[in-house]
Amino acid sequence: MNGTRLVTCSARCMRAASLQVSRPLANAAVAQRCEARWFRTTATREDIDQAAKYIGAGAAAVGAAGSGSGIGTVFGSLIIGYARNPSLKNNLFTYAVLGFALSEAMGLFCFLLAAGILFAF
Numbered sequence: 001m002n003g004t005r006l007v008t009c010s011a012r013c014m015r016a017a018s019l020q021v022s023r024p025l026a027n028a029a030v031a032q033r034c035e036a037r038w039f040r041t042t043a044t045r046e047d048i049d050q051a052a053k054y055i056g057a058g059a060a061a062v063g064a065a066g067s068g069s070g071i072g073t074v075f076g077s078l079i080i081g082y083a084r085n086p087s088l089k090n091n092l093f094t095y096a097v098l099g100f101a102l103s104e105a106m107g108l109f110c111f112l113l114a115a116g117i118l119f120a121f
Helices: 001-019 024-061 064-083 084-120
Strands: none
Touching: 024 064, 024 084, 064 084
């Protein structure tokens, strides 16, 4: 709907520019009115869209902080578990690497979602 209005206004402005040879004053007024209307709606709409894009990307990037705290928790628990029972070092380290990978994957998904919001829309 919004694009149709812009196309219609642009077509009207192009028609006014092509007829400007025969009636310069009337066509200049139509072109100026179309240009002013196009600038106001588009600038406001683009500002709102840009602000929404930044807010959405920021909200998506908050998940990276959760990923960082998850990684810290995983390795902190590894140290505590190793201190309590050193004989389970290999098993504990395997579980810690798995927890690290899952937590890091969630952080990367959040980062990719934020980048997708910023650059794809």
